[in-house]
Structure formats: structure tokens, C-alpha cells
Amino acid sequence: MYDLAVLWDWIAFSVRxxxxxxxxxxIGASFYxxxxxxxxxxxxxxxxxxxxxxWEVHGGGFYHTVKYLVAPARMPEHLTWHKxxxxxxxxxxxxxxxxIYWVGGELYLLDPTKADLAxxxxxxxxxxxxxxxxxxxxAMCKSKLADTPTVLMLLLFVILVVMSWxxxxxxxxxxxxxxxxxxxxxxxxxxxxFQIMPNQRIVVEDLKAGRTPDAKYxxxxxxxxxxxxxxxxxxVFLMLSNHYPLAFATEYAWxxxxxxxxxxxxxxxxxxxxxxTGKGPHWTWAVTVLLMVVIAWxxxxxxxxxxxxxxxRALTPYEEKFASAxxxxxxxxxxxxxxxxxxxxxxxxxxxxxxxxDVLLETESDVARHADQIYLQAxxxxxxxxxxxxxxxxxxxxxxxxxxxxVRAQ
Numbered sequence: 001m002y003d004l005a006v007l008w009d010w011i012a013f014s015v016r017x018x019x020x021x022x023x024x025x026x027i028g029a030s031f032y033x034x035x036x037x038x039x040x041x042x043x044x045x046x047x048x049x050x051x052x053x054x055w056e057v058h059g060g061g062f063y064h065t066v067k068y069l070v071a072p073a074r075m076p077e078h079l080t081w082h083k084x085x086x087x088x089x090x091x092x093x094x095x096x097x098x099x100i101y102w103v104g105g106e107l108y109l110l111d112p113t114k115a116d117l118a119x120x121x122x123x124x125x126x127x128x129x130x131x132x133x134x135x136x137x138x139a140m141c142k143s144k145l146a147d148t149p150t151v152l153m154l155l156l157f158v159i160l161v162v163m164s165w166x167x168x169x170x171x172x173x174x175x176x177x178x179x180x181x182x183x184x185x186x187x188x189x190x191x192x193x194f195q196i197m198p199n200q201r202i203v204v205e206d207l208k209a210g211r212t213p214d215a216k217y218x219x220x221x222x223x224x225x226x227x228x229x230x231x232x233x234x235x236v237f238l239m240l241s242n243h244y245p246l247a248f249a250t251e252y253a254w255x256x257x258x259x260x261x262x263x264x265x266x267x268x269x270x271x272x273x274x275x276x277t278g279k280g281p282h283w284t285w286a287v288t289v290l291l292m293v294v295i296a297w298x299x300x301x302x303x304x305x306x307x308x309x310x311x312x313r314a315l316t317p318y319e320e321k322f323a324s325a326x327x328x329x330x331x332x333x334x335x336x337x338x339x340x341x342x343x344x345x346x347x348x349x350x351x352x353x354x355x356x357x358d359v360l361l362e363t364e365s366d367v368a369r370h371a372d373q374i375y376l377q378a379x380x381x382x383x384x385x386x387x388x389x390x391x392x393x394x395x396x397x398x399x400x401x402x403x404x405x406x407v408r409a410q
Contacts, residue, residue, distance in 0.1 A: 003380065003409070004408070005156030005200035005239075005372055005375060005376060005380075005404075006376070006380060008103075008120075008402075009376055010307050011013075011050040011099065012096065012100060013310050014190040015092055015096045015099060016096055017137075018088070018092045019089065019093050019096055022088040022089040022092055022227070022237075023093075023239075024084050024109055025085040026085035026089045026407040027084055027232055027236070029082050029392045030228060030229060030232060031229070031232070033082075033225070034225065034226070034272065034275075035271070035272075035275045036067075036133075036221075036228045037066060037067065037273055038202055038275040038276040039054050039275050039276070040053060040065075040067055041054065043114070046066060047066070047072070048072075048073065049068050049069065049071070049073060050066050050067065050068050051067045051068060051069035052067055053065060053066045053067070055140065055167065057126060057163075060230040068215050069215065069218065070205050070214075070215045070218055071207055071213045071218075071395075072205070072207075074110070074351050075204065075207040075208055077397070078103075078387075079204070081197075083192060083193075083285075084109075084199055086188070086189050086192040086297075087189065087192070087193065088187035089185075089189070090185060090186065092180075093182060093185060096180055097126070097178075098302035099230040101178065101179075101265070102126065102127060103124050103370070104239070105122055105123060106119060106176060106318035106319075106369070107369055107370060107372070107373070108172060108318075109123075109126065109171055109172065109175045110122050110171070110172070111170070111171060111172040112313065112316050113305045113309070113313065114169060114170055115169070115366050117170065122170075122171070122218070125170065126171075126179060127165070127176075128253050129166075129179065129183065129187045130182055131177075131186070132163075132181045133159060133160075133163065133184070133186060133187050134186055134187050134190040136159055136195070137156055137187050138190070138195075140152055140155060140156070141195075141223070141224070141290075145202055146223070146371065149223070151228075151339060153227070156308075157258075157261060157262075160180070160184065160258065160261055161254075161258045163178050163180060163183055164176070164177075164254040164255075164257045164258050165254045166182075167179050167180055167254070167395055168254040170252055171189045172248075173215065173248035173249050173250070173253045173358070174241070174242045174248045174249075174358070175236050175305075176237065176248065176253060176257075177241040177247065177248045177253060177257050178241070178242055178268050180238055180240065180257050181234075181235045181237075181238030181239045181241075184231050184238070185235050187231070188231055188232070188235070190226045191225075191227065191228055192224075192225040192228075194205055195220060195221065195224050195320070195322075196221040196224050196225060199218070199220050199221045202214075202217050202380070203218065208399045211305040224394060229272070230264060230265055230268050230269075231261075231264065231339060232264070233267055233268060234257075234260045234261045234263070234264040235264070236258055237260050237264075238257060238260070239278070240320055241257075243357065243358075243383050244360035245354050245355065245356070246299040246354065246355055247299065248358070248364055249303050249304060249354065249358035250298065250299050250300075250301050250302065250303040251301050251302070251303040252299075252301050252303075253303065255298055256295050256298050257300060259291050259294060259295050259298075260295070262287075263288050263292065263350075264292055265293050265372070266284040266285075266287045266288045267284065268289055269281070269284050270282075270284040270285065270286055277370075297322055304345070304358075304360075305311065306345065307344075307346075307362060307363070310345075310360075310362070310365060310366065311363050312364045313365060314355075315364070315365050315368065316365075316369075318368075319364075319365050319368040320368070321368075321407060322368035322371045322403075322404075322407050323364050323365070323367075323368040325403060325406055325407050325408050326406070327399070327402050328364075328368070329403075330404070331399045331400045331403035332364060332367050332396075333372075334392075334399045334400055335367050335374055335378070335400065336361065336362065336367070337396070337407070338378070338385055338390055338392045338396060339360050339361045339374075339378070339384065339385055340361050342385070342389070343354060343355045343356065343361040343362070343366075344360065344362050345359075345362065346358060347378075349389070352410045359373070361374070371403075371404050371407070372404065374400055374404075375400060375401065375404040378392060378397060378400040379397055379400040379404065380401065382397075
């Protein structure tokens with residue numbers, strides 16, 4: 001029978017691949033159209049109702065783009081809608097969240113040192129929290145705050161900071177930053193699904209019916225698209241953060257995540273201004289560098305429990321299931337003997353100051369908690385430990401495989 005853990009890992013890899021591909025398509029289209037919109041130039045020879053034009057050269061040819069501020073006089077025969085990049089990115093991201101952080105919640109989602117939650121409680125918080133941001137943001141956009149866009153963006157930033165802090169109080173550092181990214185991405189996709197696309201459909205229906213479209217629908221769509229533009233870079237950072245413990249495995253991870261949103265604003269402001277005027281405000285780079293220096297400094301503050309605290313903590317039911325197996329002792333010593341010099345709270349391997357990916361393999365609870373990942377990384381594959389670091393013998397790998405398979409067979 002094909003190993004379920006291996007199959008599940010390949011499913012996760014495939015969904016992640018899809019997510020990255022569709023995210024590139026969505027971000028690319030978003031950045032292109034924002035840049036195009038800012039580079040449009042007026043011309044007296046443009047058709048009636050046209051706002052501006054732009055000439056571009058790419059791929060051996062010239063492109064001539066004309067934008068209508070509201071809509072052309074008649075419905076074009078061919079109309080391309082840009083929506084599925086956004087929808088597929090969110091749907092594949094949601095599927096990946098379920099695969100990694102719900103099914104694998106005992107390892108990646110729940111942190112018993114922060115909150116005593118059952119897995120189903122963690123999943124409910126995970127799913128329910130993603131809708132909060134959209135409801136608050138959408139209500140603000142539809143209120144009088146829409147007349148003061150700067151105040152609106154500041155309030156959105158406050159919401160993001162509060163959510164960053166809240167996630168960090170109950171989830172693992174890795175899950176906290178990932179969920180903040182998903183929280184923000186949900187706002188962005190909901191903008192497309194609930195506002196941008198419906199408003200564009202109203203304009204299209206008016207054209208088909210021979211009515212003059214109302215300009216307000218285009219303005220609403222543009223505001224939401226602009227917000228998405230400024231939120232994109234922080235979301236990408238948060239989605240990548242799970243590979244870098246310096247970003248998530250620190251007491252101040254929630255502040256790091258909050259400051260990343262400010263860097264997203266400064267970077268996009270530079271490029272948006274450059275596209276519009278031909279020259280970007282260079283002060284934004286100084287601010288961005290300063291923010292990154294602060295972030296790097298905050299990342300050196302350690303987080304998590306000490307070795308003594310981890311030893312004293314009672315095992316969770318999930319950890320107990322693996323630690324109580326007859327074959328656990330042999331597997332435990334195989335892991336500690338080959339992996340703990342790097343995967344420790346204070347690594348002893350020269351040049352390593354923080355455990356790779358914040359994976360700790362010292363105590364019995366550590367090893368039991370990471371059973372499936374140890375099985376995949378050092379059991380059925382030889383990814384760990386690195387061959388130039390230490391040569392793990394075949395008996396140790398067989399002990400790990402036998403341990404996990406014994407537990408899974410029960």
C-alpha cells in the first residue's frame with residue numbers, strides 16, 4: 001500500500017505549486033494594470049469618453065492601450081475578464097491552509113505553551129477569523145470613511161496590527177504570520193469577488209441595454225484595486241515567512257509582521273509614483289531600509305519555551321500517542337543523536353544560532369510532535385541530516401520508519 005504520509009506530502013506540494021503559479025499570475029496582472037493606469041497620457045485625438053493612452057513595446061511588437069474612464073460608447077465584441085487569477089489563488093491557498101494547518105494542526109497550528117486548545121477549536125478560530133477582516137474593511141469602505149482614504153488605510157492598518165497580535169497569542173509563530181497573510185489575502189480576493197467584478201458587470205449590462213453607465217462603479221473598483229496593490233507585497237512576505245524562523249520564531253513576531261505592512265506601502269508608493277511621474281521619491285527607500293533594520297533587530301529576541309520548560313510540560317494527546325509506542329525509545333535516541341546538535345534551543349553546531357525552521361528535536365515532546373516530518377525527512381528520504389554534516393546510519397533511519405508506521409497502523 002502506498003504510504004499515506006508520502007502521498008499527502010505530494011498533495012501538499014502540488015497544491016502549493018498551483019498556489020504559487022496562480023499568485024504570480026494575479027500579482028503580475030495587478031501590478032501591470034496599476035502601472036498602466038498611472039502611465040496613461042491624455043490625447044486630444046482619443047475617441048470620445050477615452051481617458052488616456054499608452055504605447056508599449058514587448059516581445060518584438062508594439063501595443064497601443066486606450067482606457068475609457070467609464071465605458072466605451074458600445075459594448076466591444078471581445079472582452080477579457082481578469083478574475084480567475086484572484087479566485088484560484090485564494091481557493092488554492094485555502095486548500096493549502098487546510099492541508100498544512102488543519103490536518104497537520106497538532107504540529108503547525110496549535111502551540112500548547114500559548115493556549116490550551118483542542119484541534120477543532122483551533123480550526124474554528126482559523127476559519128472564522130479570516131472573515132472578520134473583510135466584514136470590518138467592507139463596512140468602513142461603504143461608510144463616510146471612504147471620503148478620507150488616508151484615514152481608511154490607517155484604520156485598516158490598526159486592524160492588521162490587532163489581528164497580528166491576536167494570532168500570536170494562540171497559534172504557533174509560523175501559523176500566526178501565515179494566518180495574517182491569509183486574513184489580508186481574503187480581503188483582497190473579496191474585493192475582487194464582491195465589489196470589483198459586480199460593479200464591472202453593472203457597467204457591462206448598462207452598455208448592452210444602451211444605457212449610459214454610472215461613473216461611480218468604476219471609481220469604487222479602482223479604489224479597491226489600489227488597496228489590493230498596497231497589500232500585495234506584505235502578503236507575499238507573510239506567505240514566505242514560514243521558511244525563516246527569524247521572522248516568526250521570536251517574541252516580537254507580531255510587530256515584525258505589522259512593520260512589514262509599512263514597507264509594502266513605502267515600496268509600492270515609490271513605484272506607483274515613478275510610473276505616474278517618471279521619477280520616484282527616493283526617501284521611501286531610506287524608510288524601507290530603516291524599517292528592515294528594526295525588523296532584523298527585533299528578530300534576534302528569542303521566543304518560545306526553554307529546555308527546562310519543555311521538559312516539564314505535560315505531553316499533549318497527540319504527542320502521547322507517539323511517545324507511548326514501544327518503538328519510540330530507539331527512534332528518540334536516533335533523532336537526538338543525529339539531529340539535536342542543530343535542532344536545539346541553543347544549537348551546538350558551529351555557525352547555526354537558531355534551529356532550522358524553528359524545528360526543535362531535544363525533548364520527548366519535541367520528537368513526538370514532529371513525528372511525521374521526521375519520518376519524511378530522515379526516514380523515507382535522506383534529506384536530513386545534511387550528508388555533509390553527519391552520516392546517519394541505516395539502522396537509525398529504519399528505527400524511525402518502524403516507529404511512525406507502528407503508531408499509524410494502530
